[in-house]
Amino acid sequence: MELKTFYKIRFSDCDPFNHLNNSGYIDYMLNAREDHLKEFHDIDMTALYKKGSGWMVSRHEIVYLSPALYNEMVCIESALIKLSDDTLLVEMAMWDENQQQLRALLWTKFIHINLQTGMRDKHPNWFLEMARQFEDTELQQYATINDRLASLRR
Secondary structure (H helix, E strand, O other): OOEEEEEEOOHHHEOOOOEEOHHHHHHHHHHHHHHHHHHHHOOOHHHHHHOOEEEEEEEEEEEEOOOOEOOOEEEEEEEEEEEOOOEEEEEEEEEEOOOOOEEEEEEEEEEEEEOOOOEEOOOOHHHHHHHHOOEOOOHHHOOOHHHHHHHHHO
C-alpha cells in the first residue's frame, strides 16, 4: 500500500488501560481512508454525494493484533482491493509509527447507494472509470483477510 498517514491516538478514544477502544480502530481507519482519497486522489466525498452517490458499510472484518496506546503515533494505510458493479472492498492497516508492528487489519465492504432513491444501485459509469485506476491488483491475490494477514506476517 502506498496511501498512508500518521495519527496520534487521543485520550478520549481510549479505555482505562490507555488502549484504543475496539471501535476506535475502525473510526481511525475510516477517517484515514477519507483523508487518503482527498489527499492522494483529490476525491472529495461531499462532491460525490452531490453527484448522487454514497456508500454504506455492509461488512467490517477486523483482526486486532496489538494495542494502540494513548498518545502513540500510528501509521494507517489504505487501498482499494476490489471494485465491482455495486461494491467496494477496501483494506486498511494500522501500524506503529515505524511500520514495524501491525496493530490491526481491516477489510471493509461498502455498497453503493443511489442518493436519489436511497436504494442500493450499480456504480455510475463515471465512478467506475475513475475508481478502476485505484484498484490494487496485487491485493486481489488474497482471497481472505487471513490470507492477507499471513503475507504481512512473513
